[in-house]
Amino acid sequence: MVKYGKFVALITVAVVAVAAFALVGCSQPAATTPAPTTTSTAAPAADLKLVTPGQLTAGSDTTFPPFESIVGGVAQGFDVDLLTAIAKEAGITKVVFSSEIFDSLIPTLKAGGKFDVIASGMTIKPERKLEIDFTDPYFDSNQSVAMKTGGTYTAPADLKGKKVGVQSGTTGASWAVENLKPAGATVIQFKDTASCFAALQAGNVDAVINDLPVTAEYVKDPSKGLIMAAQIPTGEQYGFGVSKDNPALLKALNDGLAKVRASGEYDTIYTKYFGTAPSK
Amino acid sequence: MDRSPRAVQRLLLVLALAAAMLFAVVAPALALVNPQVTLDQEQGGSPTRFTFVAITDKDASITGMDFTFPPGFDLSSVSFDTVTLEGLVRRPVNVTGAAAGETLSLKFAPSVEPSSTLRVQIHDVLTTNEGGTFPLKIAYSTESTATGTRVLSHRTDDTVKFSYTSLSFAEGISHNLDKNSFVAGWNNVKALGMFFKPQLVVTSIPTVITGWYLALVWIAFAFPIAIVGGLSFAFMKMSKIPPLRWIAAAYINVIRGTPLFLQIFVAFIGLRIAGFRVDDNVTAVAVLAMNSSAYLAEIFRAGIQSINKGQFEAASSLGMNYAQSMQYVIIPQTVKRVLPTMTSEFILLFKDTALFAAVGRPELMYQAQNIVANTGNMTPFVVIAAFYLIVTIPLINVVGRLEARLAVSEHGQSPTEKTKRRGGRLMNELAQSVDPYRATAPDSIHDDNERG
Structure with missing residues (x-):
């Protein structure tokens, strides 16, 4: 009897905990998570045609640490801190990150009405520039090959007959299709980076091609049993994406970025996430 | 004996050296x-x-x-x-x-x-x-x-x-469409160009059709397995042996009570990280069959239990045992009653194959998503909608007819207007006059297949 009583009590506690958790979850919309906001006395925002006046809403694939990820219900990362600092310079005190699927970011921004800016570690590419505008580059990145511990990669031919996971719509996906597919690999596309690495852990794919800093973050935890097998120098650069209909916002962000770089705040944020100051 | 390999080795060495020297001279x-x-x-x-x-x-x-x-x-x-x-x-x-x-x-x-x-x-x-x-x-x-x-x-x-590779047939058609002024005008209308771009219809079909085949093959294997599994669980749930009943109830409740999406992730990610791995397509068929068998079990159980108890009694009065009365009396009537709901379950299962896109299985949805991601155009979604409908519309039609026929044979008349149009008033009157008192409704089984 005593045994069962304890068991029932335990289950009750668990059910109550789950219910409470669910309630908390409901009270806070899961998709939009406020980034840490700061109060400032900067000049008020000019008419920037923001989706929500007085607030910069950023569309972001928030499974992309250390640039953006949801930790404890709040978006955090390099992009979040940098965009918040830039917005502050532009006189916008509130920045909100809205979680989106990466390959739908550009169509959604073009359609308008959901977010003002793409802040999602997005590489500036000529194909994308046809669709949207980009701010000045704010981060230099490269590609990488992630594999299970013990895997080696020296050339595309090493992945002949293997499965390679990529995130749909990314530069890593293009790289894999151009370099690995002709070498005989099968490229499998996933909706987000987290799914790629989950598939790699599960052995559903033999390698993942993804942006280098993000792979570095995903393979950090040794319990996952993953390594970065190779670095691929591509010299790509990230930019914040802005609708072509909103040149005022583009200018405000570019001015803000220049100020944040000049003031040294950029270096501070960079060091916070990557341990060292950016190479000049 | 061991001389010849050495000789070959030496020869190779000399050749390699010669080639290296030649290369050094020719290519600085x-x-x-x-x-x-x-x-x-x-x-x-x-x-x-x-x-x-x-x-x-x-x-x-x-x-x-x-x-x-x-x-x-x-x-x-x-x-x-x-x-x-x-x-x-x-x-x-x-x-x-x-x-x-x-x-x-x-x-x-x-x-x-x-x-x-x-x-x-x-x-x-x-x-x-x-x-x-x-x-x-x-x-x-x-x-x-x-x-x-x-x-x-x-x-x-x-x-x-x-x-x-050479320009494919579909790409060739697409290039010709590029030059067509009517197509250009069509695509300039935003809604038409975004959802019905002719070039993309042509070029996406060869890709998405492979996903359609894959989904059909999965279902061709999964559904028969699910029928066998569903029947087994249905009999287990009606069994007089409590543990069998418990196992069946637990299985049916867990499978019906959790999203298929979750079950797919458990099978494709969770179990594999834990070291349990079988072929991707076998896993997909297993997940579909397991999921569907739980729903079918409830359909079959409701179907069997909807048969009037008097039928059992009549069968046993003829000297039939349980197995015989099931085989010759109950099951034939059940089949007729569950066919519409079973067909609906088949339609659901076929549509559910789309969920496997999330784990990168190249079925219809996955193929369409990739093209949409690369082109930023929604036309491939419209194309795969057509591929789903090719299968589902005729089946939906079949369900409607089966239901109408069932209604005629059970109630003596159709709950819908359809049979009146098809069979004519005379048929209905005839049916009623033959069996005017059989108004006992097996309706409970029709609502049993709703998914949350």
Whole structure:
């Protein structure tokens, strides 16, 4: 009897905990998570045609640490801190990150009405520039090959007959299709980076091609049993994406970025996430 | 005995040495190490991005490069961008260039440093329709600092190879549609161009049809397995032996009480991280069959229990045992009653194959998503909707007819207007006059298949 009583009590506690958790979850919309906001006395925002006046809403694939990820219900990362600092310079005190699927970011921004800016570690590419505008580059990145511990990669031919996971719509996906597919690999596309690495852990794919800093973050935890097998120098650069209909916002962000770089705040944020100051 | 392999080895060594010497004479130190070119298109005949990557030699800086494409390539709308990297660090480079005929000439100022990665992307090169392997001729000017003095040299005899396949039939049609003025006007209407772009309809069909086949093959295996499993669980749940009942109830409740999406992730990610792995398609069929068997079990159980108890009693009064009365009396009537709901379950299962896109299985949804991601156009979704409907609409029709027939045979008349139109009033009156009192409703089973 005593045994069962304890068991029932335990289950009750668990059910109550789950219910409470669910309630908390409901009270806070899961998709939009406020980034840490700061109060400032900067000049008020000019008419920037923001989706929500007085607030910069950023569309972001928030499974992309250390640039953006949801930790404890709040978006955090390099992009979040940098965009918040830039917005502050532009006189916008509130920045909100809205979680989106990466390959739908550009169509959604073009359609308008959901977010003002793409802040999602997005590489500036000529194909994308046809669709949207980009701010000045704010981060230099490269590609990488992630594999299970013990895997080696020296050339595309090493992945002949293997499965390679990529995130749909990314530069890593293009790289894999151009370099690995002709070498005989099968490229499998996933909706987000987290799914790629989950598939790699599960052995559903033999390698993942993804942006280098993000792979570095995903393979950090040794319990996952993953390594970065190779670095691929591509010299790509990230930019914040802005609708072509909103040149005022583009200018405000570019001015803000220049100020944040000049003031040294950029270096501070960079060091916070990557341990060292950016190479000049 | 062991002499001949040694002799072969020696011969090989000599040959290798000779080849190395010959190579050393013919090819002096290259200024570019491991040059490679890749294309973003797999087929010819469309604007293609060429990505040229090489590492500059340790004692030569590159001041200019000429890329000469094979005859027939069109460089008239070409553009380019260049990146140089030292290790992984991007270095600024100023590039000017112009295309003339089939040659694109680039000048670097300042020159590209020794031992750095050079990436040149050449956009919108119009390739020829005919596929094959082609040479890209590269000539470059270098500034050598090996001897301490600057030596300008010019090399012209390097080539890298690239290949692509011929323009496919579908792409060919698409290119012809590009030129059509009616199609251009159609695509200019935003809603039409976004959801019904003719070019994309044509080019996406060969890709998405492979996903359609895959989904059909899965279902062809999964549904029969699910019927057997569903029947087993149905009998277990009606069993007089409590543990069997418990197992069946637990299985049915857990499967019906959790999303299929979750079950897919458990099978494709969770179990595999835990070390349990079977073939991808076998896993997909297993997940579908397990999921559907739980729903079918409830359909079958409700179907069997809807048969009047009097039928059992009548069967046993004829001297039939349980198995015999099931086989000859109950099951034949049940089949008729559960057929519409079973067909609905088949439709649900077929549509549910779309969920496997999330784990990268190349079914219809996955194929469409990839094309949408690459083109930013929603037309492939409309195309796969048609592929789903090709299967589901006839089946929905079949369900409607089965239900009407069932209603006629059970109630003596149809709850819908359909049979009246089809069978005519006479048939209904006839049915009623033959059996006017059988109004007992087996309706409970029809609502049992709703999914949350």
